[in-house]
Amino acid sequence: MTEQQQPAGEAAGVIQAFEQMPAVLWAFEGPQHRVVAANRAARASIGDRAGIIGRPIREVIPEMAGQQIFEMIDQVYASGQPVSHADRRVLVDRDGDGHLEEDFYTYTFLPTRDGDGAVTGMVVHIVETTRWVRQRQAAEARADDSERRYQQARDVVLSLQRSLLPHGVPVLPRMRLAARYSVAGAEAAAGGDWFDAVALPDGRVALLVGDVTGHGPEAAAVMGQLRAVALQALIDGAGVLDVLGRLDTIAGHIAAAEGATVGIVLVDTHTGTLEYASRAHPSPLVLGPGGAARFLPGAAAGPLGVGSKPARLHVDRLHPGEFVVLYSDGLIERAGRGLDAGRAELATVAAAILSEPVSPHTSLPALAVDRLCGLLIERFAWAGYQDDVTVLAAELLADQPPPPRLRLPARPDSLAVARAAINTWLAGLGVSPSQVGAVQHALGEALGNAVEHAYGGGPGDFAVTVDLDEQGVLRSTVTDRGRWRPVPADPQYRGRGMLMMRALSDHVEVVTGERGTTVTLTHRLRRPVEVGAATTRFEAAGEAAEQAREVPFRIETGGPALRVAGAIDAATVDQLERAVRQAGRGGVVPVTLDLTEVTLLSSVGVRLLHRLDAAAVPAGLRLTAPAGGAVHQVLTLTGLADLLA
Numbered sequence: 031m032t033e034q035q036q037p038a039g040e041a042a043g044v045i046q047a048f049e050q051m052p053a054v055l056w057a058f059e060g061p062q063h064r065v066v067a068a069n070r071a072a073r074a075s076i077g078d079r080a081g082i083i084g085r086p087i088r089e090v091i092p093e094m095a096g097q098q099i100f101e102m103i104d105q106v107y108a109s110g111q112p113v114s115h116a117d118r119r120v121l122v123d124r125d126g127d128g129h130l131e132e133d134f135y136t137y138t139f140l141p142t143r144d145g146d147g148a149v150t151g152m153v154v155h156i157v158e159t160t161r162w163v164r165q166r167q168a169a170e171a172r173a174d175d176s177e178r179r180y181q182q183a184r185d186v187v188l189s190l191q192r193s194l195l196p197h198g199v200p201v202l203p204r205m206r207l208a209a210r211y212s213v214a215g216a217e218a219a220a221g222g223d224w225f226d227a228v229a230l231p232d233g234r235v236a237l238l239v240g241d242v243t244g245h246g247p248e249a250a251a252v253m254g255q256l257r258a259v260a261l262q263a264l265i266d267g268a269g270v271l272d273v274l275g276r277l278d279t280i281a282g283h284i285a286a287a288e289g290a291t292v293g294i295v296l297v298d299t300h301t302g303t304l305e306y307a308s309r310a311h312p313s314p315l316v317l318g319p320g321g322a323a324r325f326l327p328g329a330a331a332g333p334l335g336v337g338s339k340p341a342r343l344h345v346d347r348l349h350p351g352e353f354v355v356l357y358s359d360g361l362i363e364r365a366g367r368g369l370d371a372g373r374a375e376l377a378t379v380a381a382a383i384l385s386e387p388v389s390p391h392t393s394l395p396a397l398a399v400d401r402l403c404g405l406l407i408e409r410f411a412w413a414g415y416q417d418d419v420t421v422l423a424a425e426l427l428a429d430q431p432p433p434p435r436l437r438l439p440a441r442p443d444s445l446a447v448a449r450a451a452i453n454t455w456l457a458g459l460g461v462s463p464s465q466v467g468a469v470q471h472a473l474g475e476a477l478g479n480a481v482e483h484a485y486g487g488g489p490g491d492f493a494v495t496v497d498l499d500e501q502g503v504l505r506s507t508v509t510d511r512g513r514w515r516p517v518p519a520d521p522q523y524r525g526r527g528m529l530m531m532r533a534l535s536d537h538v539e540v541v542t543g544e545r546g547t548t549v550t551l552t553h554r555l556r557r558p559v560e561v562g563a564a565t566t567r568f569e570a571a572g573e574a575a576e577q578a579r580e581v582p583f584r585i586e587t588g589g590p591a592l593r594v595a596g597a598i599d600a601a602t603v604d605q606l607e608r609a610v611r612q613a614g615r616g617g618v619v620p621v622t623l624d625l626t627e628v629t630l631l632s633s634v635g636v637r638l639l640h641r642l643d644a645a646a647v648p649a650g651l652r653l654t655a656p657a658g659g660a661v662h663q664v665l666t667l668t669g670l671a672d673l674l675a
């Protein structure tokens with residue numbers, strides 16, 4: 031026999047080797063991809079399901095529909111070309127409980143052929159990489175390495191584009207918004223995609239996505255000009271067609287803007303009435319319960335700046351619980367495939383994302399609108415992007431829980447009660463942890479003042495109200511019925527609470543009188559938008575619930591190092607002082623305070639840290655706190671930055 035004709039070995043030995051391979055191995059046959067072989071690791075990866083041999087893989091693992099895996103298998107069979115992908119997220123119901131578990135795998139699809147060279151099936155080699163992906167994600171989260179690598183990999187043009195795009199989408203009472211912008215991997219320069227979400231005073235929300243042809247500084251500059259014109263028109267009260275008309279006019283005077291596309295959706299969040307018009311932009315997708323998906327009707331007019339006929343206005347309706355998705359054509363455009371096929375695939379994948387019963391233990395976000403934006407870009411990236419991609423999604427909400435209205439006794443233990451109620455409400459709105467921290471620190475000072483100063487230690491109460499208006503502006507009000515009294519301490523410590531409130535709020539108003547004091551804090555709430563590569567690093571699904579939970583105050587001791595968790599306020603500051611004094615052994619041992627898990631550092635806590643640094647711990651006091659967080663910002667504002675390790 032020739033070398034090519036040598037047998038692989040005895041059948042029993044070959045089967046045993048195949049069965050014991052640690053990698054997942056599948057063998058499929060025919061265009062339906064019937065399973066003809068699956069080793070032990072393959073069977074275990076899907077929960078050891080019965081009767082898989084001889085059945086199409088789509089029937090064996092039906093929950094993978096919409097995850098772009100079956101489409102990839104179809105592509106390999108049709109083209110006869112092998113395909114490999116590394117570290118891809120896959121959701122599978124391994125336990126048979128109806129909830130999808132998350133793992134990451136590196137795939138290789140290899141076509142098999144008959145004696146004439148025709149493709150008859152394929153072999154799939156899969157290695158689970160979940161552990162390594164998790165380790166990498168944890169390392170990136172700790173060091174924020176992904177952001178640094180992203181900034182280093184892109185030139186100054188991308189930084190320009192980031193500055194021209196909105197830094198976030200508004201947090202609104204009746205609509206939840208999310209957006210993602212992915213930079214094409216094939217380009218080192220920024221493209222001309224742009225988007226915006228503008229909340230109007232009457233409860234309407236304008237959603238815009240546009241695309242300027244080309245890449246580089248010129249495209250980024252034109253994108254910024256068009257977005258500015260659209261924003262000004264909406265602020266002036268212009269309707270959908272008027273906004274498009276102004277964009278068409280300005281595009282006619284800017285050569286690089288000719289041929290740009292844009293779509294606008296205007297939703298009345300009170301009635302659900304939806305107005306839509308487009309200049310050569312892909313039609314928005316509406317998603318409803320149960321996987322229902324439809325594209326908004328109506329032919330788009332020609333692109334901007336080329337003298338085409340004006341756009342026509344289309345009226346539709348969005349019902350509570352429905353989503354509308356705007357996107358740039360880079361999401362669905364693929365070489366050799368028509369836009370109709372891309373639209374159909376988009377509808378299928380988007381419906382699958384919303385209907386997947388995802389386990390809460392995955393790294394996917396809890397809010398459906400975030401999953402929709404992130405997973406659309408991630409799943410379509412399997413085939414690679416040739417252009418930048420933008421996805422902007424909005425969910426019309428049903429009736430939401432009313433904002434807290436509290437009246438509590440003016441005692442230190444009331445502070446945690448107020449914080450917990452407001453935390454829960456903010457988390458339900460999808461407010462980011464960083465903004466929750468800023469709101470709670472500013473509001474905590476107003477609450478602390480009502481407890482400490484309004485009644486001079488005597489009986490009394492205070493009221494707390496929070497309201498979110500139609501444009502995403504949060505107003506928090508603390509009212510007492512006493513008279514503020516100055517802190518009986520060194521005057522150098524006075525005024526820090528007001529400084530913190532002003533630094534951590536957009537506006538602060540204090541009204542005092544014989545009947546009490548009212549403090550009103552204003553924050554414009556925005557949800558951050560990720561701008562970067564197609565790979566998504568989601569925050570954990572449980573993070574929103576975790577941030578809503580009032581962390582119990584605790585101090586973990588380890589010699590002269592103390593790890594503090596929870597709120598440092600009037601109710602806990604004495605306990606912290608005793609622990610620090612004990613750890614410092616009367617001032618002869620330097621003390622380190624780890625404030626990483628501190629959720630609130632009030633001005634009472636700031637006064638304590640100054641006092642400890644000045645006298646109680648003469649051997650030295652060192653502090654650690656995450657850079658960029660509210661606690662770090664408070665330490666910097668109040669003259670304690672030199673103590674940070």
